Amino acid sequence: MNINIDQANRTAVERMMAARPVLKDIRPAREVIPGMHDKLLLHAGPPIAWDKASGPLRGAVIGALIFEGLATDEATAEALITSGEVQLEPCHEHDAVGPMAGIISPSMMVYVVQNVTHGNVAYSNLNEGYGKVLRYGAYSPDVLAKLRWMNDVMGPMLAEALAMMPDDLDIRALLAEALHMGDEGHNRNKAGSILYTAKLAPLLVQASGSMADKSAVLKFLGENALSVLNPVMAGCKAMAHAGHGVEGSTIMTIMARNGTELGIKVSGLGGRWFTGPVGQPDGLYFPGFTAEDANGDIGDSTITETAGIGAFAMASAPAIVTFISGTPELAINTTLSMYEITTAEHTAFTIPALGFRGTPVGVDIRKVVELGVRPQINTGIAHKNAGVGQVGAGLVLPPMNVFEDALVAWAEMYL
């Protein structure tokens, strides 16, 4: 076959950069996510068998089944999964993404983000904030009570506010602005989250609901420095997916972890996952926790790096090193080294500290294998046991074999 790989990759990355994701709605997952049904839970990363699932993923599954009223405790939850009565499938197989365990259950309110350039849609759940939260595997009554409040009070109010917006809320424009305000869009979303809050506030005030509820929603959104992470992830999914399916392209369009394995998909290689064991993040721990407590790398949030932000835009976010470890020089150097394995400089996302250079975007698996330089990931760190929660944040790398395996598969398909 006569394939011009460079041309295919340019096409893929140009589609990624041309994609303009806008936040359209917030709706129950079962009403909008393709293939969602009442006995299905979506999870982060590539497919996984229950007996291989790590603590935080198990904890989040248990919590979601209790949240849905399908189980009452750990034992009844586990029975639903092992009997096959409730199925587990990757978010990514349903155009969705979820941070950390990434569990999306049928009743959960999800962000609906459309790439208005190419029409594809992506979904993500609502962000719960830091600490003891479902996505890190915690499922105590207070965790579930907060989820119910988010679903019953905050979600519908946000949806009503969004519907009142005169213009669509443009996730790409918001991210571009946040990158000029010290965010990298993955582990640092301080600026994006308050930009999001400030945009919604004048409309939230006019939504239905009590003053007390409106005040509580504005407080929750404004004080949670990750409020915007989930719509940003859905935006990145919508952008990355626009580059998928280009014949011959060696551009990575998915990178995701389920806590046990990391999987990637490649633009020219269809629906096939290439998987390998997750790395162990190296970072800073919350008081009372150490590296001994850490689970392996987990979550779909690496869709940010896949779309050219997150660790790839770390030069924009020197203050992030207080959270994930390292120095401001590391932040700059991380971005610089990502130019070596990518295909383009982003036309929408620029880095002031690098003279407004575009962020590195479109990981070419050929370059990763050839140079031995892997895509850098910024990540939160979950406790390895179900029921605990977040214990820190840090840096991690994907396993090299996923890029090698994908390149072999590419050769088998195209040469």
Added chain:
Amino acid sequence: MNINIDQANRTAVERMMAARPVLKDIRPAREVIPGMHDKLLLHAGPPIAWDKASGPLRGAVIGALIFEGLATDEATAEALITSGEVQLEPCHEHDAVGPMAGIISPSMMVYVVQNVTHGNVAYSNLNEGYGKVLRYGAYSPDVLAKLRWMNDVMGPMLAEALAMMPDDLDIRALLAEALHMGDEGHNRNKAGSILYTAKLAPLLVQASGSMADKSAVLKFLGENALSVLNPVMAGCKAMAHAGHGVEGSTIMTIMARNGTELGIKVSGLGGRWFTGPVGQPDGLYFPGFTAEDANGDIGDSTITETAGIGAFAMASAPAIVTFISGTPELAINTTLSMYEITTAEHTAFTIPALGFRGTPVGVDIRKVVELGVRPQINTGIAHKNAGVGQVGAGLVLPPMNVFEDALVAWAEMYL
């Protein structure tokens, strides 16, 4: 006299850094500003005679007199001033600061900021946003209508929200956070303004007033990237003033411009102004305007540089160069050169891009004169004619003679 200048300067700058300004209230100027009365207008910079006043200062005085109901047009306004019926005095002589023309009239709502470490209080007016606004010398009916809305609707609502805050709104903490989010606190206050909006939003919702008014206030605050400039300026005034009055100290505690002259005061030199002609800013102009339209440097907002932020913290704000001209390297180098003429590295304000080094704080007039390095100023640019408004933003320097004159005065007093 046996003066240890270095020790005196350390004392002055340590007092500046120990000062913790918090936003206490928003009240009509006549009720709170010391010495304010019904026939007094405060203005930016050192004292000025009416026949020396530049266009934007004149325009703002005319507008304020119409706003107060004391005049009906330019002629009646001017008569009030030239007859001496209404007096003009510097904001700084009343513990106040105002951006650009800096006019504060008796009815205007002002921020009340207290340095809770040392007890002193500082004041500033409410920010009107960009473009055609009183502080740039515009006074058309729409300008005055907006001022009335700010005074009658927004001010009281903000005051009510502030009073509901469980803790004082700490301006120093807010600024410290904003400096990690790409602000420098003078010409770039994007992050600070939405931090301010997001903090107030949950309380504003519960204030009295209609939904429509609350929504309008939240929209105005959130969309005005200078919303927080005025409380920040009052905070800087409260900090800088804490370093004033230390015997023998050569630290600058005021730098301010009235559009014709720039004046400084020095910690060990009492109430005396040292003045010289203002510089002409060099910067970027809004569409339709050029350097030909620019007024000389104007405003009390250089209290930010005096307190160790603004241009002194420009390394925190590389994206600012799209607004004021220059390159990200210029931003870094500006901060680095300010270390040469200052006394300390700020313990509360740090710069991630410089490895979290504290901002340069406490300009020592000895070093300015010895090295020939003047304090850098970031500034907005006003049209030279009354009634027009802002035409751009840029960089400017104070005249060297003010430092030389102050140093001579110091020698006369202490040697």
